[in-house]
Amino acid sequence: MKTKKTGNKTNSLLQTGMKYFRGGLRYQKLKAKAESSNHLVPIQLVVNKAEGDFVWDLDGNKYIDFQNGWATNPLGNCHPEIIDAVHAAHKRYGYHWEHPLRFELAEKLADIMPGKQLPRFSFEVSGTEAAEAAVHLALCYKQRRHIISFTSSYHGEGLGTKVISAYSSDNNLYMEAWAGGVIKAPYPYSDGIPAGMTEDQYVDYCLWYLEAHIPEFLVPAENIAAVLIEPGLAEGGNWIPTKEFIKGIRRICNEHDWLMIADEVLTGLGRTGRLWGVDHYDLEPDILVVGKNLSGGIEPCAGIAARDEIL
Known part of the structure; x- marks a missing residue:
């Protein structure tokens, strides 16, 4: 070497x-x-x-x-089987996308979704577009105006995803006017625990902020559509939260009638040792975002999966 x-x-x-x-x-x-x-x-x-x-x-x-091709190559760079499959599809179907492979992929994805509870799909071009589509779907389905995301989070490089991300203060600089419906909640990243708090206490604080502080002092619960969460921080610090935190989010979403959106672009399809990041917590989100590694980095392909009544 x-x-x-x-x-x-x-x-x-x-x-x-x-x-x-x-x-x-x-x-x-x-x-x-x-x-x-x-x-x-x-x-x-x-x-x-x-x-x-x-x-x-x-x-x-x-x-x-x-870096795994920046999380695009779960089967390695330039995998010959993937390249051959993509090449054959291009030769046969060209630009058109209403072909049998689209239906075959949706059927296979439905079979591997968490708890097999997310049977409906919308395919997108990139993880950025998929994350934005998930947020838009939640807002429209709930007919509400606000979304909650977290500090240190990363969801993409488009206008919408820059606004909902918070992994760097300069990433959404000069976009403040676009962020009126976005609420940023603290993510219990161990590198940023306030002085005097233990890690468990900080997790409790972050859940309290989400469950009580936001609805009481920022936005009424009935005006919030969803919580967008990474099952593990990627760009924001490569850090895995506790089960108490992720399970707490699921509980709070149920209590407040919020949707739970899991952004699995950088954690899904086996990158954490389980098929999906949320599988480590034994729960199902309402909407799941999958991205670049869906095609092994060879073809732009991403999407969202959702419960039947949502999508």
Whole structure:
């Protein structure tokens, strides 16, 4: 396994090409952030080849792909069976999407949904669109104006998902006018526990905030449509919450007549050791969001699943 730093070909391309991309592909910002935290500076990689669990740069250096193609490749990079299936479908159906494979996929997904309780689907292009579709569905189904999401959460890079995300203060900067119906609740991320609180006490506080503080002081419960939750933080810190927290959200949603939306774009289809992140908590959400890894990263494909009466 080669472990040396990027070589001349990679560095040359970066030097000539960075100027064409917004923020230099964010590398300078990431480098400064790493240095300020006394962390290792990330290598700016230009991929020349991807296969299985590995990627190669322009200089032939081989790397283990721990980021899994940014959560798109549950079966590895460029899996030949997936590529062949996508290629065959394109040759047969082209752009058209009302074909038998669409129905076959929906049938298979219905069979593996949590508790087999989410039998209806709407397919989207990306996880961002799927998360926005889930929120829109909840608002329209409940005919209410507010949605609850959490601090440290990440749901996508579109206008709507930037507004409901909260993993970085500058991610939704200048979009405050769009966020009128979004309520941000604290997520019990262990790195941000207030001084003097234990982890269990912070979980209790976060559930109290959701159950009592929001309905009493911010928005009446009957004006809230749903709670959007990641079963495990991904971009916001790679952290798994306690069972008490996720089960508490399900209980509160039931008591207040709110829908529970599970964003499984980065946790679903086996990435946590169970098929779905919520499977670790033995519960079923009302709406589930699935994203990029649905197609192994080869084809834009995502979607939402919901209870029969909702979708």
